[in-house]
Amino acid sequence: MPIESPYPMISIEKALDIVTTHIQPLPSVTLPFYEAQGYVLAEDIRAAEPMPPFAASSVDGYAVVAGDGPGRRRIVGDQAAGYMAGVEIEPGTSVRVTTGAPVPLGADAVVMVEETEVAGDYVEILATTIQSGSNIRPVGQDIEQGQLVLPRGTVIGPAEMGLLGTVGQSQVMVYRRPRVAIMSTGDEIVEPDQPLAPGQIRDANRFTLMGAVREAGGEPVDLGIVRDKAGSLADTIDRGLVEADVLLTSGGVSMGQLDLVKPYLASRGTLYFGRVNTKPGKPVTFAVVDSVPCFAMPGFPVSALVSFEIFVRPALLKMAGQPHIYRPREKAILAQRLSHTSARTEFQRVVLTRRVDGRLVASTTGFQGSGRLLSMAGANGLVILPHGQADYEIGATVEALIIGQILSETDANSAPIRGV
Numbered sequence: 315m316p317i318e319s320p321y322p323m324i325s326i327e328k329a330l331d332i333v334t335t336h337i338q339p340l341p342s343v344t345l346p347f348y349e350a351q352g353y354v355l356a357e358d359i360r361a362a363e364p365m366p367p368f369a370a371s372s373v374d375g376y377a378v379v380a381g382d383g384p385g386r387r388r389i390v391g392d393q394a395a396g397y398m399a400g401v402e403i404e405p406g407t408s409v410r411v412t413t414g415a416p417v418p419l420g421a422d423a424v425v426m427v428e429e430t431e432v433a434g435d436y437v438e439i440l441a442t443t444i445q446s447g448s449n450i451r452p453v454g455q456d457i458e459q460g461q462l463v464l465p466r467g468t469v470i471g472p473a474e475m476g477l478l479g480t481v482g483q484s485q486v487m488v489y490r491r492p493r494v495a496i497m498s499t500g501d502e503i504v505e506p507d508q509p510l511a512p513g514q515i516r517d518a519n520r521f522t523l524m525g526a527v528r529e530a531g532g533e534p535v536d537l538g539i540v541r542d543k544a545g546s547l548a549d550t551i552d553r554g555l556v557e558a559d560v561l562l563t564s565g566g567v568s569m570g571q572l573d574l575v576k577p578y579l580a581s582r583g584t585l586y587f588g589r590v591n592t593k594p595g596k597p598v599t600f601a602v603v604d605s606v607p608c609f610a611m612p613g614f615p616v617s618a619l620v621s622f623e624i625f626v627r628p629a630l631l632k633m634a635g636q637p638h639i640y641r642p643r644e645k646a647i648l649a650q651r652l653s654h655t656s657a658r659t660e661f662q663r664v665v666l667t668r669r670v671d672g673r674l675v676a677s678t679t680g681f682q683g684s685g686r687l688l689s690m691a692g693a694n695g696l697v698i699l700p701h702g703q704a705d706y707e708i709g710a711t712v713e714a715l716i717i718g719q720i721l722s723e724t725d726a727n728s729a730p731i732r733g734v
């Protein structure tokens with residue numbers, strides 16, 4: 315009799331449903347706004363004041379009464395940016411102003427310095443027509459008083475950082491980013507700075523997973539390498555549960571005698587699934603222990619990283635309050651025939667290129683072995699080969715998850731802008 319896994323095989327869709335229903339955004343924290351880049355806002359940000367807060371000149375020039383038209387004006391004062399000079403103008407006069415200066419009382423237009431000529435105490439307006447309001451940014455032109463500037467759920471990037479500064483929001487409420495404890499398991503795994511004794515290999519998974527966690531906006535907590543011993547596994551898993559919001563393990567979830575991760579998670583909490591109809595990553599496991607979501611990934615490096623992409627990344631993004639948690643998908647044309655067994659849904663690693671006609675072409679990264687991390691290096695897409703069909707022919711259209719920047723067949727991706 316073949317030995318059967320005790321865990322029922324479930325679909326990817328079902329597995330994702332289970333994961334996302336057990337994961338909620340983390341509580342919010344208050345941060346100085348200048349540390350908030352990359353976080354997601356947990357509050358609405360409104361402007362207490364209008365922007366600009368006063369009518370401001372948008373050029374260096376001369377504030378005038380537009381109705382005076384072109385011609386000579388007496389210069390009655392200066393108004394630079396940053397204070398109120400208190401100068402007023404009346405018909406026939408003007409005030410020298412700088413960009414960002416408050417428009418002096420009585421003026422309703424500013425003539426840019428390039429359209430003037432100064433002679434002593436007088437300025438000659440060369441512009442033939444002057445529109446009332448020209449070169450003046452009225453109060454609230456950019457932001458109205460009380461306006462909702464950044465709604466809750468906004469991801470804070472460079473423009474948002476500046477807006478928080480503009481509205482004086484020195485502290486912001488954001489969703490906490492998940493702390494993610496990561497451990498590798500296996501008696502054969504050693505640190506990268508170690509020479510290899512017979513039977514040993516160096517750790518890859520802790521480093522791919524720490525990188526993937528950082529890229530997803532999480533904070534990795536390194537739990538090191540753990541031997542395939544029940545006691546050390548239990549101790550390290552327990553430490554991760556205390557120190558982090560999410561626990562990631564790799565290795566030790568297959569059918570071997572020393573595959574102890576699943577039984578331990580099941581004994582400590584609720585194991586929701588232990589087998590998914592996916593390749594790579596079939597033994598990927600999800601449990602919740604002491605309210606901490608735990609993902610046990612297979613040991614093969616590609617399996618670990620692809621499982622992260624499919625199941626863990628959306629979970630981390632949801633915890634961080636991100637509005638969009640899934641990778642974009644798009645149809646792609648296969649540049650080669652891909653061999654595939656119809657039993658499982660497979661994620662093959664490809665390089666996606668944008669053709670001149672706008673369509674995506676998927677080129678394989680080569681041998682798709684679960685241990686061959688080189689099949690993932692440089693891949694910007696995972697083509698989804700659904701179960702139920704065998705090999706996919708060259709030219710077939712399949713759906714691809716976009717996991718990196720797509721280059722186009724033309725050189726538009728890295729060429730300087732020319733001819734405009």
Ligand code: AMP
Binds near residue numbers: 516518519567568
């Ligand atoms: P396991 O899931 O523990 O049965 O491991 C499956 C395969 O992945 C084995 O060939 C392991 O040696 C390999 N493996 C497990 N963990 C790692 C790791 N952290 N880095 C690189 N290879 C690993």
Ligand code: MG
Binds near residue numbers: 499501565566613
């Ligand atoms: Mg192992």
